[in-house]
Amino acid sequence: MKQVAELAGVHVSTVSRALNPATRPMVVAEAVARVMKAANTLGYRLDPVAASLRTGRSRLVGVLVPDIATSVFTPILTGATARLSTHGYSAMVAYVGADARQQLDLAGDLIARRVDGLILATVSLDDPLVGFCLAEKLPAVLVNRAEKEARVPAVVSDEMRGMQLAIDHLVALGHSRIGHLAGPQQHSTGLLRRQGFLQALAAHGLKAHGLIEAGTYTREEGAQAAQQLIGGHPEITAIVAANDLLALGAYDTVREHGLTCPDDIAIIGHNDMPLVDLVQPPLTTIRISHEEMGRQAADLLQQTIESADSPVRNVVLPPRLIVRGSTAAPRKGRIKSKA
Amino acid sequence: MKQVAELAGVHVSTVSRALNPATRPMVVAEAVARVMKAANTLGYRLDPVAASLRTGRSRLVGVLVPDIATSVFTPILTGATARLSTHGYSAMVAYVGADARQQLDLAGDLIARRVDGLILATVSLDDPLVGFCLAEKLPAVLVNRAEKEARVPAVVSDEMRGMQLAIDHLVALGHSRIGHLAGPQQHSTGLLRRQGFLQALAAHGLKAHGLIEAGTYTREEGAQAAQQLIGGHPEITAIVAANDLLALGAYDTVREHGLTCPDDIAIIGHNDMPLVDLVQPPLTTIRISHEEMGRQAADLLQQTIESADSPVRNVVLPPRLIVRGSTAAPRKGRIKSKA
């Protein structure tokens, strides 16, 4: 910067002001031009580290993502980082486990690195991390999963609506004995989808035929929960899962019981993960645009960072029903289970 | 830091030395203890930004990943970031498209932010980015994809071996008329798998029955290439794809032709992506541990950063054959294609 100043025949402070769009009006146009030219010929670029030291800001945001490889978090991440970069921010991504202590440490690291804000894809319904950000006055937005009380902005899918789409579809096909494979209840996705399931059933004057909670969103847990569900409620003709992986777990169980999907049991998932259209039968599911979620989260974060006290605003994205082969009208006479 | 110095009754420079493991021996043990205690009671943490400004290092590494959501890059990323953090580094992740200009810009940003090194998952066989890192003297390691000439360390799968496993398996089943769905030839994965395919065939005294290149690793391109392959070589009984997505594209085409897999045509993929065991038929494929790749890349990068001129060393991971339902012995009399 000193060299640029020399070459342009001005003081470094003038160079700094000329280079910063916000302070540029303070400098006479002719000087700005000279500075620009000098900077160009020297191939000079501002040092973000030094700037960060002085200003306390960094144009860096931290993104905390659960360390589950196969899932919805990848598109959230690509959407978020892409949009962040159009706002001039870079992303520091950290994959974290469920350990709250580790999460707080990591957030501490990020704060030490002077991130301007955080995108959290990890929060449970009542997460200490949110309180931490609030205490540190660090802008944060939640994505995919929300908190119980809306203390910070969040971007989520309309879970109630998603479940309503699923139930409406099944009821329209003629199902009335429907069970639910619920997700982890400490996450908003699990909780709200469960509520949505019950509420949508009630709207049709129906009640749940079994509701089993899976502890995690995995195929194994899904298979196990489906086992209990079918065992306890052999009369059911349809299963609504809180997540595609749980639904795929249910596939395994249904197959083990010698039943077929959708003829014996219709199954409907949630998320529309990649490849679920290729499994057999292709999975009917509720599609959520996770990439769009990431983008919206980036926008929301930028706003909270740049306008000091913008209101806590939630963005709720509409889900879509994607009908494939795993749902059909129930059979009249059910063939006895062979297993 | 000043406060810590005051509380411990020493100069800031002593605090700095006491806190840095490398310089700690210079400080008498008793003083170190006092500093530690003071730092703890004040909840003091070193400021990485200031340290970075002074030292030019940052304990930050940049990771460049192609912006394709569904793929092998997620496990690479989780593996790499996890291992990096055990080495005390944090990751700045950037998802980038194929545009070379954009990639260089991004790398420039990262350098400006003083990253200590780069992990590149994006490189083509002859990538300007590698030259750029070399010119900037920025440590870099490649992962998954390698360069033509090994100018920097890389972590890759043993592609030749992978293809050999695939061919050996098919030949053992009785196949002899085998075609290849090759991947993009500007990436080492595409090129080497193609070479491996030909070489493994030759080892059995066979030659290729058709070899079509797909421009990108997508299901659509796979379907299209398979179309050409089957059209031009209706005699083939097996297809070896350079990638699972290409293989799944081939599924679509085979189905369209009214043929069945594996009876009419056996198909074998590459990577063992999540869920390919759930498609119908479950995909036989070559498994690569991408998470391990990420970890090894992190290790390699740490070494290159921390020991100035460690030799250019490549890590080659062994692939494994995973046999599932998409491969079987060829039928004796082929039923005519209906399409």
Added chain:
DNA sequence: AATGCTTCTGCAATCGTTTGTAAGAAGCGA
């Protein structure tokens, strides 16, 4: 007792910006 050596600590410069304050120039009305 003087010298030399080792070990430890303090001083102060430095990394590359940003920004409050002051000072100089220019314009204008009285």
Added chain:
DNA sequence: TCGCTTCTTACAAACGATTGCAGAAGCATT
């Protein structure tokens, strides 16, 4: 001509560490 704004620009003090250098203290050697 003088004083008073209004623009511009320069000065210099931060931001929070690291590190070469020098000096002080302690100890052993002669």
